[in-house]
Amino acid sequence: MEELKCESRPGINKQLALKDALELLSGKWKVCILTNLYHNGTLRFKDIIASSRGITPKVLSKELQQLEENLLITRTVNNTKPVTVSYALTPYATETQPVIKALIEFGLKHRMKIKSII
Amino acid sequence: MEELKCESRPGINKQLALKDALELLSGKWKVCILTNLYHNGTLRFKDIIASSRGITPKVLSKELQQLEENLLITRTVNNTKPVTVSYALTPYATETQPVIKALIEFGLKHRMKIKSII
DNA sequence: GCTATGAGTTACCTAAAGGATAGCGACTAT
DNA sequence: ATAGTCGCTATCCTTTAGGTAACTCATAGC
Numbered sequence: 291m292e293e294l295k296c297e298s299r300p301g302i303n304k305q306l307a308l309k310d311a312l313e314l315l316s317g318k319w320k321v322c323i324l325t326n327l328y329h330n331g332t333l334r335f336k337d338i339i340a341s342s343r344g345i346t347p348k349v350l351s352k353e354l355q356q357l358e359e360n361l362l363i364t365r366t367v368n369n370t371k372p373v374t375v376s377y378a379l380t381p382y383a384t385e386t387q388p389v390i391k392a393l394i395e396f397g398l399k400h401r402m403k404i405k406s407i408i
Numbered sequence: 409m410e411e412l413k414c415e416s417r418p419g420i421n422k423q424l425a426l427k428d429a430l431e432l433l434s435g436k437w438k439v440c441i442l443t444n445l446y447h448n449g450t451l452r453f454k455d456i457i458a459s460s461r462g463i464t465p466k467v468l469s470k471e472l473q474q475l476e477e478n479l480l481i482t483r484t485v486n487n488t489k490p491v492t493v494s495y496a497l498t499p500y501a502t503e504t505q506p507v508i509k510a511l512i513e514f515g516l517k518h519r520m521k522i523k524s525i526i
Numbered sequence: 527g528c529t530a531t532g533a534g535t536t537a538c539c540t541a542a543a544g545g546a547t548a549g550c551g552a553c554t555a556t
Numbered sequence: 557a558t559a560g561t562c563g564c565t566a567t568c569c570t571t572t573a574g575g576t577a578a579c580t581c582a583t584a585g586c
Binding site for chain 1: 563565
């Protein structure tokens with residue numbers, strides 16, 4: 291990842307915070323996984339593959355690791371016949387809700403404005 | 409850009425909105441340019457190059473085109489000796505403020521939580 | 527004529543994201 | 557013994573973001 295050099299005076303930390311937040315949520319699958327977990331509570335690897343249609347195991351694995359590193363999800367290995375692994379949102383993950391809400395609200399306005407589609 | 413296929417029931421349009429919003433603000437320079445314009449009002453191409461240190465003309469040109477296509481900024485060619493071009497935020501660009509605010513707030517919390525840095 | 531300036535554009539290159547496919551290791555069911 | 561399930565990992569490949577450097581075009585000053 292590259293450095294962000296940006297000259298707006300009111301707080302370099304704000305710029306870094308902005309960068310961090312965007313990096314964490316950017317990418318093709320992160321929010322998809324998060325919202326699926328939000329709606330379903332707990333999902334196994336296979337469930338996420340099924341609900342995020344098009345994602346491959348390799349990519350999912352990487353995304354889950356990043357989300358776990360960032361304390362947004364927990365990974366639990368279950369004592370089942372073939373091993374299963376459950377993923378769930380952490381309490382901390384609720385902190386992302388205002389961001390996702392704001393993104394959706396702006397996105398909806400923007401789709402109306404730009405594409406005249408809903 | 410790829411399609412986002414995601415199975416959360418409450419509104420496919422929300423998923424698309426989310427995707428649109430993230431795409432529009434993602435990338436290394438978009439928010440940097442937006443906040444610089446927000447703080448300075450109007451900037452010429454050269455000014456943005458100077459204030460977004462590290463950006464190259466090619467990349468800036470592309471970013472500005474995308475921001476203009478999305479109605480967030482205006483492009484004005486001035487009648488000056490060597491041509492200058494001014495960029496400014498549109499009124500509509502204020503709609504991005506809640507998103508950026510939410511991103512910064514989450515980002516600050518996250519930096520505290522994860523990196524213990526501010 | 528030579529050089530400079532502002533706003534780009536062009537061509538080339540690298541690194542990273544992400545997709546496709548296959549296989550592994552532990553186990554179970556037939 | 558064979559085949560299947562689950563959660564990955566390994567290998568390879570394509571696409572994209574972004575960087576570097578040079579160049580264009582119009583004009584203007586020396």
